[in-house]
Amino acid sequence: MGTLPYMAPEQLLGEEADSxxxxxxxxxxxxxxxxxxxxxxETLSTALTEAILHKLPAPPTRMxxxxxxxxxxxxxxxxEKDPENRYQSAKELAVDLRRxxxxxxxxxxxxxxLNAWVRKRSAGMVLTGIALVATLxxxxxxxxxxxxDRLLGRAGPPRIESLAVLPLENxxxxxxxxxxxxxxxxxxxxxxxxxxxxxxxxxxxxxxxxGVKRPMPEIARGLRVDALVxxxxxxxGDQVRITVQLIHGPTDQHxxxxxxxxxxxxxxxxxxxxxxxxxxxxxxxxxxxEETRLAHARPVNPExxxxxxxxxxxxxxxxxxxLGDALEYFRRAIEIDPTYALGYAGMADCYNLLPFYGxxxxxxxxxxxxxxxxxxxxxxxxxAEAHTTLGDIAYSYDWDWSAAExxxxxxxxxxPSYATAHHWYANYLGVVGRLTEQMQEIxxxxxxxxxxxxxxxxxxxxxxxxxxxxxxxxxxxxTLKLDPNFVPVHSxxxxxxxxxxxxxxARNAFEKAIALSEGNPDYIAELGHLYxxxxxxxEALAKISELKQLSRRRYVSPVGLALIHVGxxxxxxxFEWLEKAYExxxxxxxxxxxxxxFDPLRGEPRFQDLLRRMNLPD
Numbered sequence: 001m002g003t004l005p006y007m008a009p010e011q012l013l014g015e016e017a018d019s020x021x022x023x024x025x026x027x028x029x030x031x032x033x034x035x036x037x038x039x040x041x042e043t044l045s046t047a048l049t050e051a052i053l054h055k056l057p058a059p060p061t062r063m064x065x066x067x068x069x070x071x072x073x074x075x076x077x078x079x080e081k082d083p084e085n086r087y088q089s090a091k092e093l094a095v096d097l098r099r100x101x102x103x104x105x106x107x108x109x110x111x112x113x114l115n116a117w118v119r120k121r122s123a124g125m126v127l128t129g130i131a132l133v134a135t136l137x138x139x140x141x142x143x144x145x146x147x148x149d150r151l152l153g154r155a156g157p158p159r160i161e162s163l164a165v166l167p168l169e170n171x172x173x174x175x176x177x178x179x180x181x182x183x184x185x186x187x188x189x190x191x192x193x194x195x196x197x198x199x200x201x202x203x204x205x206x207x208x209x210x211g212v213k214r215p216m217p218e219i220a221r222g223l224r225v226d227a228l229v230x231x232x233x234x235x236x237g238d239q240v241r242i243t244v245q246l247i248h249g250p251t252d253q254h255x256x257x258x259x260x261x262x263x264x265x266x267x268x269x270x271x272x273x274x275x276x277x278x279x280x281x282x283x284x285x286x287x288x289x290e291e292t293r294l295a296h297a298r299p300v301n302p303e304x305x306x307x308x309x310x311x312x313x314x315x316x317x318x319x320x321x322x323l324g325d326a327l328e329y330f331r332r333a334i335e336i337d338p339t340y341a342l343g344y345a346g347m348a349d350c351y352n353l354l355p356f357y358g359x360x361x362x363x364x365x366x367x368x369x370x371x372x373x374x375x376x377x378x379x380x381x382x383x384a385e386a387h388t389t390l391g392d393i394a395y396s397y398d399w400d401w402s403a404a405e406x407x408x409x410x411x412x413x414x415x416p417s418y419a420t421a422h423h424w425y426a427n428y429l430g431v432v433g434r435l436t437e438q439m440q441e442i443x444x445x446x447x448x449x450x451x452x453x454x455x456x457x458x459x460x461x462x463x464x465x466x467x468x469x470x471x472x473x474x475x476x477x478x479t480l481k482l483d484p485n486f487v488p489v490h491s492x493x494x495x496x497x498x499x500x501x502x503x504x505x506a507r508n509a510f511e512k513a514i515a516l517s518e519g520n521p522d523y524i525a526e527l528g529h530l531y532x533x534x535x536x537x538x539e540a541l542a543k544i545s546e547l548k549q550l551s552r553r554r555y556v557s558p559v560g561l562a563l564i565h566v567g568x569x570x571x572x573x574x575f576e577w578l579e580k581a582y583e584x585x586x587x588x589x590x591x592x593x594x595x596x597x598f599d600p601l602r603g604e605p606r607f608q609d610l611l612r613r614m615n616l617p618d
Contacts, residue, residue, distance in 0.1 A: 004045055004254050005038050009053050009081050012245065012257035014281060020083040023093060027078020027086075034071060035063035039079060044213075045254075046169045046232040050243050053081075053259050070100045158248050158255075160282040162199035163227040165189045166219070167210040168242070171234040181233045182207070182316075183309030184242060184271070188229070191275035193384075193417035194293050197285045200417040201225060202449035203316075220249020223450060227255070229278060238264050238302060244274055246281055256281045264302035293382050293414070304337035311346045320357055326350050341379035345386045348372035352389050355587055358521055358554045362585045366397040384415035388424060395428050396587040399614045404428055419449035427458065430465045431590050432617045438462050453482055457489040464496055465594055472496045487516045491523050494530070499596060503534045521550050522588075525560025529597060532567025540564055557581065559588035566600055575606050582610060589614065 008024035011017050031039045039057035042048040060067045060075055074096050080086045087093045165188050170181035186203050193200045201223050209219060216228055231244035245257035258277060262270045272294045279286050279294075286294070311329030314322040327350045333343035351369035354360035370393050376386040391407030394400040408425040411418060426441035442462045445455050460475030476493040480486065494509030510527040517523055528543030544564055547556050562577035581589050592598060593616050601607040 004048055004052075005040070007052065007254065008083070010083060012049055012052060012254070014256040014258065018083070019089060020086045023078050023087050023090065024080075024083075026090075026093070027075050030075050030078065031057065031060060034060045034067050034075060037063060044169065045245070045247075046230050046243065047171070049245050049257055050171065050232050050234075050259075053243060053257075068100060070096075074100060158226065158251070158253075160226040160248070160284070161197070162201075162225040163192070163229060163246075163278075163282075164201035164206050164219075164223045164225045165192065166228055166230040167207055168230070168244075169232040171232045172236075177235060179310050179313035180235055180306070182210075182313055184233050186312060187268075187271045188244075188274060190415070190418075191271050191294060192229075192278065193415045194275075194290055195279055195284060195286055196290065196416040198279070198282075198417070199225070199448065202417070202419040202452065204419070205449045205451035207316075208451045216247055216252040217250055224447070225249055227282065235264075240264055240267060240270070242270065242274065244278075246278060264305065265299045267302075267305060268298065268300050301337040301340065304333045304340045304343060307333035307336060308340070308342050308346060311343075311350075315346065315350060318353075320359060323350055323353060323357065323359065339379060341376045341383060341386075344372045344376035344379065345383050345389070348376060348386060348389045352392055355555065358556065361555045362397055362587060366393050366585070369393055382414055384411040384418050384421060387411035387414065388418065388421045391421075391428070392424055395424075395431070396590060397585050399590070399616070401428075401432055401615060401617060417448050419445045419452065419455065422448065423452075423455050423458065426462065430462060431594060433594070435462070435466050438465065451482065453479060453486045454488065456482065457486070457492055460489070460496070461492055464492070464499070469496050469499050473500075485516055487513050487520070487523075490516065491526055494526055495597075498530060498533070503530060506530050519550070521547055521554070521556040522560055524550070525557075525563055528560075528564040529567040532564050537568065540568055557586045557588045558584060559586050559592075563597060566598060569600070571601060571604070574601060575604075578610060582613070590616075592616070 006025040006028045008017070008021045011021050011024075028039060031037075040048055040051040040055065042051050057076070057079055060072045061069065074093070078086055078093065087096075165185055168181045168185045168188075170177050185206065189200060189203050189206065192198060205223060220226070220228055226249060228247045228249050229244055230247065231242060234241045239261060240263075241259065241261040243257065243259040246255045247253065248255055256278075258274070260270055260274065276286075276291075276294050307329045311326045311333065313326075314329065315326035316322075327347065330343050330346040330350060333340055334347065337343070348369045351360075351365045351372060354365040355362045359365075369389060373386045373389045373393070376383055377390075387407045388411040391404045391411065394407060395404035398404075405425075405428065408421055408428065411421040412425070415421065422441050422445035426438050426445060429435070429438035429441060439462050442455065442459050446452070446459055449455050456479040457476065460472040460479065463469075463472035463475060473493065473496045476489050476496065479489045480493070490509045490513035494506045494513065497503070497506035497509060507527065507530055510523055510530060513523040514520065514527065524543055524547055528540050528547070531537075531543065532540035544561060547561055550556055558577040558581040562574045562581065565571075565574040565577060578589075578592075592614070593611055598607075
């Protein structure tokens, strides 16, 4: 533990510190006094750590020609990476400083920052004093070996039960390699998330700090964590070097750092090794099963892994174009290596989202998603992401409610910090009417991913399911403060306004959603229903016509058309479209039992028969 610019390489790596560690810090001070700057000027802590571990400092004479070659030799010897190559004691350093301080050796101009002192006092006494005072001050100030804590009666290392992995810096400076650094960040989060005793913030929230320079205590407060992991990635050919460090968030205290270099084939094992090292450093409990999962990593084809990382990079954009690009990269990964489980898991995630973006009918997309997820689990049964996807398919498409819950629970068991599993499980609980549990799970998801717009929005949806419309509206407005252009929440806000009879506000919200989404059919249907219940029949019929025309180019859920007909009081047409939705296995049907806008149909035998055929629990 210490102050980063003055920490020796072995101190950053968590190795045992001794007097030679203090002499390194004294060398940094002497370098500053001789040149007016520190040996390494990097401002980002990740880059600074990388420099301390791997770069050589510029010779002091380059910064200040007045520095003697002998003084330069002393300073650089203090700054050797290997403690064996430094001075072995403060006495050795003091002897050399006394020698350089004699009038015969000291340059006439004197070293920068020392001249005034040298003129007034014996140079030898002063330089020796500098070494001794610097050593003592740094020993206490940098807390080497815990001296400061012992002197001040403080406790040992801080207890860490939660952490966030900040986006790893791409040291290659090649924008084309950003996907690789982002992928390494996501993988490290996934590995650490397997430890049940540790709360790990999800990727969505952590990536909000990419390229953002904020004090560590501020980031830790924002994410509500005890510690932060930050680092850098450098890929050169088939080699990758990752440098990571662990920081106590509230105090900005550097606790540990390590640098690893491996071939790309061993990248999965490297990620697990880093996760195990962090777990060991913070003394968190790891069960035998978790240890086995962390240690379970086989070699990977570098080209397949590269395609997978690019696929995840585009999948995380959650746009129509991004999903298309992601699907192609996942396919490429599987073509390169047909036994690559992560490639199938990525493909399953893509197919699972296509119906929600109107890019494929449910009967086409969900079976493909299931096949890919099952193949992923056949190759690696520990993939929480694949279990979560299977849970969503069982819930949204099969209407197999018990199977869905089993898959969600298995995913959470494998990866307790996987926010998506908690999030989708919360939505499932709302649909089956377990509203108290729904609120608990969505709040747990939010703890793990506090900056996720989708989870923040669905917390409002949980309030709305419970009939708490004012709380729902308040939560939607909070979410839109995070991002005023987040489309789904404008739609949810409009629904809440409809329930409150605030039709003008609802229209503004739906029109905003349509404009931002460039004509998403679900939001067009929301506006059509509003027109219908608001007595604007012609405008509602116009939206029905618009949706029918749109269905010639992309998938349009029949549930939206049924919703408009309900608003118009046309029950026969509403039931026709609901039957069409049933034939399509439309995912929107799962909300039928809890959706208040279908209340006019609720007393009809046909409606109850539809719920029965969907196996919806009472």
